Amino acid sequence: MSSCFDSDGELFALVSKDLDRCKLRVSSIEFLATKTIISQLYELEKGEEILSTAFASSDIFATGKRSKSHQQSLETKTVAIGLNTGKVLLYSPANNDLIATLESPSGVGITDFHFCEQNFRGYAVDLNGKIHEFDLKSHNLLRSFTLEDTGIRKVSSLVYEGSLHLVLSSNSIYIYDLKTSSIALSFPGHVATISNIVIKDSTIFSGAEGDRFVNCYSLTTKKILKVVVFQSPVVTFRYGESQGHGVLIGVTEDGNIELFNDPLATNTMQKSSKRRRQVESINTGVIIDINRPEDRNAANENMKFIDLFIKGSSIIVSWMEGLVPVFDTLSWVKTVDDFATLQIITDTHLVKDRVASHKDQGLELHDSAAPKLYTEKNAVVTMGDNFKDLEVDQEDLETFGDQLKQAPIKAARKKKLTTDSLATVLTQALKSNDHSLLESVLNNRDENVIKKTISRLDSIYVVNFLDRLSERILRNANKQTALIVWIKWVMIIHGNYLMQQPNLFSSLSTLYVILSNRSKTLPKLLQLQGRVNMVLNTIDMRKSILQDKETGESDDDSDLDEDVVEYVEEVEDGILVEASESEDEEMVAENGYSESDDDDF
Secondary structure (H helix, E strand, C coil): CEEEECCCCCEEEEEEEECCEEEEEEEECHHHCCCCCCEEEEECCCCCCEEEEEEEECHHHHHCCCCCCCCCCHHHEEEEEEECCCEEEEEECCCCEEEEEEECCCCCCEEEEEEECCCCEEEEEECCCCEEEEECCCCCEEEEECCCCCCCCEEEEEEECCEEEEEEECCCEEEEECCCCEEEEEECCCCCCEEEEEEECCEEEEEECCCCEEEEEECCCCEEEEEEECCCCEEEEEEEEECCEEEEEEEECCCCEEEEECCCCCCCCCCCCCCCCCCEEECCCEEEEEECCHHHCCCCCCCCEEEEEEECCEEEEEEEECCEEEEEEEECEEEECCCCEEEECCCEEEECCCCCCECCCCECCCCCCCCCCCCHHHCCCCCCCCCCCCCCCHHHCCCHHHHHHHHHHHHHHHHHHHHHCHHHHHHHHHHHCCHHHHHHHHCCCCHHHHHHHHHHCCHHHHHHHHHHHHHHHHHCHHHHHHHHHHHHHHHHHCHHHHHCCCCHHHHCHHHHHHHHHHHCCHHHHHHHHHHHHHHHHHHHHHHHHHHHHHHHHHHHHHHHHHHCCCCCHHHHHHHHHHHHHHHHHHHHHHHCCCHHHHHHC
């Protein structure tokens, strides 16, 4: 369920899903004393889902000019509805009809749409991170472009250094120059994808999905100013100013509202460090919660705020009563003693009784065809020991000993049943769209069981199964390691079927975004792996050279040992005598005389 206010805080749009159809409810906030009362419910076609909503004035589409008055009339307000099919529907709540339809060439879901009154253009961002620029007067597509970062999900605009720039955000924030088609400035963002962007003069506030931190960036210093820390992850937030004070207010996942007074005020007590600049963080804020009166909350309802809007010194808050949004106002700053003192709001606990009817909103909270409203006094409560309507055969009752004997057999049957019929349970969960039943199947972590289950799954449920897996990975990134195993075996076993399906890219656009984001870091990881391998190979080569040197020195020593011969004088003399006698015999044989004959002469 998503929602948004218009720029004046007079209209509220709420997206809901009943059965298999998405609905957009647009209602006016009557206590603001507007002249026109609007309460419309627009139902989309089957298979169409709303991914984003944004308000603008229809005068821009008709004349291409801004409204002369700062406050627009309710009859000229228009809602841009971004669909999962790549279309943007321009819907008029006053006429309960479509003005025009903008179509992107990619056919991928639109995550955000921004009306830019400076150049009378509309900018849409799809799930592939591509930005489409439309002419709001002719409703024609002017151009489409992308950045190196394909994770862009939000778009806005501002005037930076005298020219119009787009503010594009993924995990980081990019200030994109429309004239030069280049990035003029960028800020490091969050770990998760940025879901909220608020621009106030030269300051940009950003918050991410499932994140408690809201970063404040300055376009003047081109640095981060402060970090506002909420107690719970922030769903949506806004910034406002009144009577010289600023306020940052956000709705958290707990359903409470947290308020931070003057978040941009400089802290004079903080000492500056020349060596390292530390970013100041704000951790303490005012908490506003809502609940039923204690004596009238028998059902223990957990009431939650869903959205808010800052209008001057007042806060318009919204919560749900059944299927209908309800509104109330709070003052976050008050003047006391004839403008002498300003009183800032403190921790507040709102107590709201259940609304029986909603004539003030022009709606009803109950089915008009019902004979009467449900009240606690009409409920009949009986004790648990009333067995008069039960017919139990005493022979069928088992004793505790009999049940204990059969326990191992039942456990074995249960284990065999879960292994063999997991594919049947998965098929039933996909057919009936039963989330709890599907979750029980996905809790299995045995890869062999997963492989057998996917092999028994009928191919006609594969696309729906992949879509359900993608939704769970987007909602909880901590489960993606276990769910990726399911996706892997679906791709391996049913890959041929998937390749034959038409329009598979639009059907599995969410899965494509998940896999592309996971593979985005693959080139850098491969480069890192190559460098690490090179370093390891160098170390191994040096080790081998050192080992070769050590083995070479040992071989030289062994050669020297072999050349060293022990000298024995007697043996040496014997060898010389034998050598001389053999030489004398040779000379006698050749000359016929010996050296001794020469001596006689």
